[in-house]
Amino acid sequence: MSLSSQQSQLWQRLAIATPYLWLLAFFLVPFAIILKISLADPIIAQPPFTAAFDDAGKLSVTLDSFAFLLTDKLYAITYLRSVAIAAIATLLCLALGFPMAYGIARARVEIRSLLLLLIVLPFWISFLLRVYAWMGLMNNRGVINNFLLWLGVIERPLQILYTDFAIFVGLTYSYLPFMILPLYATLERMDLDLVEAAQDLGASSTRAFWDITWPLARAGVVAGCLLVFIPAMGEYVIPYLLGGPESLLIGRVLFDEFFVNRDWPLASAVAVVLLLLLVVPIVLLQRSQAHDAGDGA
Amino acid sequence: MKRHSRFVISALAFGYAFLYVPLVLVIVYSFNDSRIATVWGGFSTRWYGELLRNEQVLDAAFLSVRVAFTSATFATILGTMAGFALARFRRFRGRTLFTGMITSPMVMPEVITGLSLLLLFVTLQQLVGWPGQRGFSTITIAHTTFSMAYVAVIVQSRLSGMDESLEEAAMDLGGRPLRVVFDITLPLIAPAMVAGWLLAFTLSLDDLVIASFVSGPGSSTLPMYIFSKVKLGVSPDINALATLIIVFVSAGVVIAWLATRRAMRKTG
Numbered sequence: 001m002s003l004s005s006q007q008s009q010l011w012q013r014l015a016i017a018t019p020y021l022w023l024l025a026f027f028l029v030p031f032a033i034i035l036k037i038s039l040a041d042p043i044i045a046q047p048p049f050t051a052a053f054d055d056a057g058k059l060s061v062t063l064d065s066f067a068f069l070l071t072d073k074l075y076a077i078t079y080l081r082s083v084a085i086a087a088i089a090t091l092l093c094l095a096l097g098f099p100m101a102y103g104i105a106r107a108r109v110e111i112r113s114l115l116l117l118l119i120v121l122p123f124w125i126s127f128l129l130r131v132y133a134w135m136g137l138m139n140n141r142g143v144i145n146n147f148l149l150w151l152g153v154i155e156r157p158l159q160i161l162y163t164d165f166a167i168f169v170g171l172t173y174s175y176l177p178f179m180i181l182p183l184y185a186t187l188e189r190m191d192l193d194l195v196e197a198a199q200d201l202g203a204s205s206t207r208a209f210w211d212i213t214w215p216l217a218r219a220g221v222v223a224g225c226l227l228v229f230i231p232a233m234g235e236y237v238i239p240y241l242l243g244g245p246e247s248l249l250i251g252r253v254l255f256d257e258f259f260v261n262r263d264w265p266l267a268s269a270v271a272v273v274l275l276l277l278l279v280v281p282i283v284l285l286q287r288s289q290a291h292d293a294g295d296g297a
Numbered sequence: 298m299k300r301h302s303r304f305v306i307s308a309l310a311f312g313y314a315f316l317y318v319p320l321v322l323v324i325v326y327s328f329n330d331s332r333i334a335t336v337w338g339g340f341s342t343r344w345y346g347e348l349l350r351n352e353q354v355l356d357a358a359f360l361s362v363r364v365a366f367t368s369a370t371f372a373t374i375l376g377t378m379a380g381f382a383l384a385r386f387r388r389f390r391g392r393t394l395f396t397g398m399i400t401s402p403m404v405m406p407e408v409i410t411g412l413s414l415l416l417l418f419v420t421l422q423q424l425v426g427w428p429g430q431r432g433f434s435t436i437t438i439a440h441t442t443f444s445m446a447y448v449a450v451i452v453q454s455r456l457s458g459m460d461e462s463l464e465e466a467a468m469d470l471g472g473r474p475l476r477v478v479f480d481i482t483l484p485l486i487a488p489a490m491v492a493g494w495l496l497a498f499t500l501s502l503d504d505l506v507i508a509s510f511v512s513g514p515g516s517s518t519l520p521m522y523i524f525s526k527v528k529l530g531v532s533p534d535i536n537a538l539a540t541l542i543i544v545f546v547s548a549g550v551v552i553a554w555l556a557t558r559r560a561m562r563k564t565g
Contacts, residue, residue, distance in 0.1 A: 007473055007475055008474035011474055011475055011478060012386060015378040015379075015381050015386075016378075016382045016386065016395070018375060018378050019375045019376070019378050019379035019382070019399075019445065019449070020391070020395055020398075022441075022442070023395075023398040023399070024398075026414065026438060026439075026441075026442040027398050027401070027402060027442055030413030030414050030416060030417040031413055033413065033416045033417055033420055034412065034413045034416055037416055047419050047423070096308065096311070096312055096315070097312075099304060099308030099309070099312075100308050100312040103305040103306065103308065103309045104309075106305075113554075113558065115309075117550070117551070118313060118316070118317075119316075121546075121547060121550055121551075122316050122317075122320070124499050124546050124549075124550050125320070125547070126502070126503050126520070126539070126542055126546075127503050127505075128503070128505050128520050128524060128527075129323070129523070129535075129538075129539040129542060129543070130320070132323075132523070132531075132535065132539065133319035133320055133322065133323045134319055135527065135530070135531050136319075136322060136323065136531045136536075137318075137319055137322060139530075139531060141333075141336065142531075173316070173319070176312070176316065205302075226404075227404065230404045230406070231406060231407075233406060234406020234407065234408050234409060236407065236408055236506050237505060237506065240528070241527060241528070251406060251407075251408045254408045254409075254412065255408055255506075258412060258510075264416075267412060268412070268416070271409050271412050274408075274409060275409060282401065282404060282405075285400075285404060286396070286397065286400055286401075289400065
């Protein structure tokens with residue numbers, strides 16, 4: 001074997017093995033550990049759970065944490081609420097994001113990149129501070145209430161902050177760019193002549209939209225919806241800062257089980273179930289992205 | 298081209314207002330003299346002064362920048378390798394698992410990533426005694442892991458958009474593979490690496506949830522400090538801090554945008 005091809009092989013192995021090992025150690029193994037601890041019993045000790053093998057070397061696992069999740073209605077309700085809230089926020093992002101992406105994709109080329117920049121820019125600015133900005137807006141003495149009072153529409157401040165409505169606003173606001181970018185990518189590639197041909201043949205613009213534009217944009221719709229839905233499911237900051245104390249979402253429950261109640265096995269079980277709920281959307285997303293990459297090549 | 302319908306125009310106007318009005322209001326209220334953040338009490342820059350004298354903020358900002366700088370650098374090295382492997386080596390054992398592990402951290406809910414890494418660190422500490430203290434090193438490892446995915450995707454898309462003929466030509470001319478990588482491939486993907494580094498840096502500066510899990514007592518990043526304050530409600534010095542961040546980030550992004558536009562006009 002020549003020196004050159006030996007070097008080539010070495011480089012190839014190095015380029016694959018280094019990130020591979022890193023991800024195994026810091027991404028895959030941690031999941032195995034979550035699974036392991038979700039099968040342990042909580043105890044008062046450091047760390048606060050029982051070992052997988054007892055002193056005699058016998059395997060000691062328990063499904064107590066999962067059984068507790070299933071029997072206590074609170075958790076089922078919280079999971080369902082999280083799914084519902086993430087789904088509604090996804091639809092809101094789609095309803096606002098689709099016409100925006102459409103408008104950007106059809107804008108003149110010179111201003112298109114500026115419009116896109118304005119979509120991406122908030123993404124670079126701190127997520128936490130952008131959520132915080134809404135606290136000042138939706139406060140009882142905040143800008144929205146002051147404005148409505150000044151208009152005379154209301155006589156007393158509305159409770160906007162610390163409600164589910166505020167959670168929807170925060171989720172839509174934070175995840176809107178994730179919806180617009182994939183939608184824009186598919187709409188921009190779409191052949192406009194098709195829509196015009198349909199209209200020339202007598203289709204109304206509504207009909208042309210549902211028969212031509214919508215089906216052709218489906219890949220972008222699917223990717224955008226998944227990119228919003230998946231992270232919204234586990235959201236912690238937005239429900240904490242904008243939602244009411246009684247509006248429990250699963251991300252916050254996990255955080256509190258771990259840090260407040262110090263029940264590590266239960267927190268791990270909450271994470272495992274959340275992950276199970278997300279396996280299907282995550283696999284769908286990876287398929288749609290692999291499909292996209294295949295198109296490009 | 299057909300003109301925009303009124304519906305699309307109003308969606309655009311509403312959407313951009315929705316994205317930017319909250320940020321503008323934070324900037325306006327950061328110059329508010331009143332201690333009650335939502336009542337206007339005259340123009341003042343006092344909150345900026347208080348911010349710069351607040352040692353907790355400065356310490357947290359310093360830790361955040363150190364973590365962001367280190368993790369962005371590691372993420373760029375590892376992510377470039379991963380992006381290279383994905384774009385150039387079509388087949389190798391475990392490619393499916395590799396692709397899955399690259400893309401999953403980007404969408405994984407932060408509470409799960411944070412919890413899983415903390416449990417890993419606790420387990421390691423039991424087994425090998427490391428990490429003795431959680432802080433800079435553990436946050437850096439966590440941030441490297443999720444941001445290398447973004448670098449990998451950026452580098453991969455740059456590489457697959459680029460034909461291999463230049464690299465092949467250099468090989469045909471007798472260039473050693475490693476030299477080809479350093480002389481031809483790396484300069485070509487340098488813009489993607491810079492973009493990846495900047496994104497990794499920003500993501501690290503921005504992260505609250507994962508850092509809250511993997512940091513130990515006594516080490517607070519800037520977002521952790523901000524969160525601990527805004528939990529209690531709106532506060533004027535956070536408005537000032539937010540304004541500084543909004544202005545710096547926007548200026549940086551706009552400058553980068555103008556620079557790439559000019560570069561693209563020159564070459565294209």
